[in-house]
Amino acid sequence: xxxxxxxxxxxxxxxxxxxxxxxxxxxxxxxxxxxxxxxxxxxxxxxxxxxxxxxxxxxxxxxxxxxxxxxxxxxxxxxxxxxxxxxxxxxxxxxxxxxxxxxxxxxxxxxxxxxxxxxxxxxxxxxxxxxxxxxxxxxxxxxxxxxxxxxxxxxxxxxxxxxxxxxxxxxxxxxxxxxxxxxxxxxxxxxxxxxxxxxxxxxxxxxxxxxxxxxxxxxxxxxxxxxxxxxxxxxxxxxxxxxxxxxxxxxxxxxxxxxxxxxxxxxxxxxxxxxxxxxxxxxxxxxxxxxxxxxxxxxxxxxxxxxxxxxxxxxxxxxxxxxxxxxxxxxxxxxxxxxxxxxxxxxxxxxxxxxxxxxxxxxxxxxxxxxxxxxxxxxxxxxxxxxxxxxxxxxxxxxxxxxxxxxxxxxxxxxxxxxxxxxxxxxxxxxxxxxxxxxxxxxxxxxxxxxxxxxxxxxxxxxxxxxxxxxxxxxxxxxxxxxxxxxxxxxxxxxxxxxxxxxxxxxxxxxxxxxxxxxxxxxxxxxxxxxxxxxxxxxxxxxxxxxxxxxxxxxxxxxxxxxxxxxxxxxxxxxxxxxxxxxxxxxxxxxxxxxxxxxxxxxxxxxxxxxxxxxxxxxxxxxxxxxxxxxxxxxxxxxxxxxxxxxxxxxxxxxxxxxxxxxxxxxxxxxxxxxxxxxxxx
Numbered sequence: 001x002x003x004x005x006x007x008x009x010x011x012x013x014x015x016x017x018x019x020x021x022x023x024x025x026x027x028x029x030x031x032x033x034x035x036x037x038x039x040x041x042x043x044x045x046x047x048x049x050x051x052x053x054x055x056x057x058x059x060x061x062x063x064x065x066x067x068x069x070x071x072x073x074x075x076x077x078x079x080x081x082x083x084x085x086x087x088x089x090x091x092x093x094x095x096x097x098x099x100x101x102x103x104x105x106x107x108x109x110x111x112x113x114x115x116x117x118x119x120x121x122x123x124x125x126x127x128x129x130x131x132x133x134x135x136x137x138x139x140x141x142x143x144x145x146x147x148x149x150x151x152x153x154x155x156x157x158x159x160x161x162x163x164x165x166x167x168x169x170x171x172x173x174x175x176x177x178x179x180x181x182x183x184x185x186x187x188x189x190x191x192x193x194x195x196x197x198x199x200x201x202x203x204x205x206x207x208x209x210x211x212x213x214x215x216x217x218x219x220x221x222x223x224x225x226x227x228x229x230x231x232x233x234x235x236x237x238x239x240x241x242x243x244x245x246x247x248x249x250x251x252x253x254x255x256x257x258x259x260x261x262x263x264x265x266x267x268x269x270x271x272x273x274x275x276x277x278x279x280x281x282x283x284x285x286x287x288x289x290x291x292x293x294x295x296x297x298x299x300x301x302x303x304x305x306x307x308x309x310x311x312x313x314x315x316x317x318x319x320x321x322x323x324x325x326x327x328x329x330x331x332x333x334x335x336x337x338x339x340x341x342x343x344x345x346x347x348x349x350x351x352x353x354x355x356x357x358x359x360x361x362x363x364x365x366x367x368x369x370x371x372x373x374x375x376x377x378x379x380x381x382x383x384x385x386x387x388x389x390x391x392x393x394x395x396x397x398x399x400x401x402x403x404x405x406x407x408x409x410x411x412x413x414x415x416x417x418x419x420x421x422x423x424x425x426x427x428x429x430x431x432x433x434x435x436x437x438x439x440x441x442x443x444x445x446x447x448x449x450x451x452x453x454x455x456x457x458x459x460x461x462x463x464x465x466x467x468x469x470x471x472x473x474x475x476x477x478x479x480x481x482x483x484x485x486x487x488x489x490x491x492x493x494x495x496x497x498x499x500x501x502x503x504x505x506x507x508x509x510x511x512x513x514x515x516x517x518x519x520x521x522x523x524x525x526x527x528x529x530x531x532x533x534x535x536x537x538x539x540x541x542x543x544x545x546x547x548x549x550x551x552x553x554x555x556x557x558x559x560x561x562x563x564x565x566x567x568x569x570x571x572x573x574x575x576x577x578x579x580x581x582x583x584x585x586x587x588x589x590x591x592x593x594x595x596x597x598x599x600x601x602x603x604x605x606x607x608x609x610x611x612x613x614x615x616x617x618x619x620x621x622x623x624x625x626x627x628x629x630x631x632x633x634x635x636x637x638x639x640x641x642x643x644x645x646x647x648x649x650x651x652x653x654x655x656x657x658x659x660x661x662x663x664x665x666x667x668x669x670x671x672x673x674x675x676x677x678x679x680x681x682x
Contacts (some may be wrong), residue, residue, distance in 0.1 A: 011041045032128045033568055035416050040125040040498040043113040106288045111140040166202050170210040177663035180204050180671055210408030213582055214676055218681045222264050229254040233644040234303035241665040250289045255639045258574040265680040266293055268673040300640050301510040305329045305648035322510050326648040327451045327462050330498045331444060335389045338490035342483045346430050350399055353424050354381045366415045370405040393441035396434050436484045443473045451646040460518035462511040466499050467526035507538040514641040518620045523613055543601045543633050604631045
């Protein structure tokens with residue numbers, strides 16, 4: 001029954017009774033009410049609404065405990081501070097001596113905030129579960145953990161030390177790529193002062209020294225890893241931070257002995273704003289990085305996302321690696337080359353339409369209503385970005401999906417007036433172009449997504465995908481509208497020029513060599529017979545050079561490659577001649593007869609190319625892990641070339657890459673190298 005009388009507790013100002021339950025008017029929490037007792041409600045208010053917790057003069061003082069950590073304590077002991085909260089007690093005066101009963105209450109378990117004792121049972125105020133009580137709170141703790149984990153009391157949980165909190169702050173700055181000066185912010189200091197008792201906030205210099213320590217640890221680990229690999233691939237990622245500061249981040253990729261792909265950031269250099277000075281100094285920056293990390297002579301190729309020639313003429317003689325343009329950047333250039341004035345006009349009109357529904361609340365709500373009426377997916381329209389051509393594809397796909405809902409909103413004069421509708425409306429022939437143009441953009445987007453996969457080998461997919469686009473997907477069809485046919489031909493031409501598919505030196509490109517060393521593409525069916533022959537000759541040449549470089553290993557291989565036929569007269573024959581033909585052939589020709597030809601350099605290439613190609617869904621590194629012993633020299637070359645990434649890191653279309661690119665632009669020039677290094681080398 002409802003509480004009445006003059007001594008009615010003030011907790012009822014925050015609760016209302018509904019049957020056998022009470023509901024908190026502040027957070028709508030529901031508690032079981034057994035009648036008479038208000039302790040569960042008082043506990044709820046003190047735990048969840050401490051600022052508004054009621055306190056009556058006629059009620060007993062509430063004793064609470066506050067844990068704090070004594071600074072520089074050798075034993076790290078916890079000091080229990082007791083405060084009596086009462087409206088008539090001055091908090092500045094020293095509290096009187098507690099008697100034994102009050103000291104005993106300090107050990108009261110926090111499970112009693114949720115349970116109440118009734119005779120020899122305890123009742124859960126959250127779900128009315130009844131448990132037997134035998135002077136132990138273990139069963140109650142298990143019940144709360146399993147049934148109400150969100151309200152699990154923190155009894156026995158040790159508080160973090162000041163050193164641990166400072167370490168976590170440094171890790172947060174590293175992971176989120178925040179400026180170190182964030183520790184000087186007033187809001188951040190208020191947060192730490194509220195959550196960590198008596199915490200002494202570290203200075204920016206203290207955090208810098210911690211991060212520098214992490215850098216030294218990661219440098220030592222990376223030096224050891226790079227010392228164990230034979231070849232690495234470089235990535236030069238050019239990017240700009242405000243206010244117009246240019247940087248180059250140099251990364252490396254390699255394949256370990258157990259055929260695991262690895263990548264790491266080496267250094268980030270600030271470049272001069274002068275374009276000529278920047279171009280001349282880029283190669284010097286790369287050479288200095290290679291020398292600093294001790295990988296001189298180990299670099300197979302360098303992938304970059306710069307549209308200009310990054311190789312300095314003066315340093316050509318000192319560079320021992322090949323350059324390759326990021327495939328995502330190449331596709332972006334090709335798409336830009338293919339966009340005609342008509343297509344650009346349609347893209348601008350579509351963007352204007354999307355902006356209208358994004359900024360006009362009435363139109364946006366009407367569109368949602370029409371989507372429900374027409375049983376269309378309740379998706380928002382997507383705005384394209386000038387920096388990423390793939391967003392044009394996303395925008396067109398969403399517009400086609402919501403086309404009739406958009407038309408219904410624009411034709412409703414209560415929402416869109418006639419003049420505005422005429423400005424925003426897309427003509428039917430433009431809708432036809434969008435419908436015909438979107439699948440082409442989607443195909444190009446899929447190609448970039450495949451090459452941008454950071455967890456798989458990507459360099460070997462570049463030329464198979466390029467030739468597939470040129471020979472199949474970008475060939476104009478009869479039902480293509482004029483603008484789309486023109487776009488396909490322009491992108492074809494641009495890809496041919498940028499990827500040099502008609503070059504006589506195509507067989508020397510690292511991407512094509514990687515395709516031959518990828519068992520999925522080794523047949524090179526996309527090339528002409530002349531092109532396949534040139535690629536095969538190049539592979540033989542690389543294997544021969546590998547023999548010259550590894551003279552010690554080569555000498556051992558030559559001993560195994562010599563076909564030795566044992567002298568039967570010197571072989572001890574068994575007492576009884578075996579009738580097994582297999583054993584007889586091994587006796588006549590030798591145990592190494594089958595493997596001797598396979599260890600020969602030229603024979604390895606022939607056997608490898610004649611071997612059945614695996615399916616496209618296998619990982620080439622897994623294939624080499626199993627078949628590497630069959631083709632030891634080719635396995636070595638595979639480590640050299642399959643480690644080359646197809647795109648510069650981070651890729652243009654990768655979500656992780658976009659997030660990383662956004663975070664690093666807010667770093668200060670003083671700490672940009674250090675922060676990117678610790679962030680990417682986790």
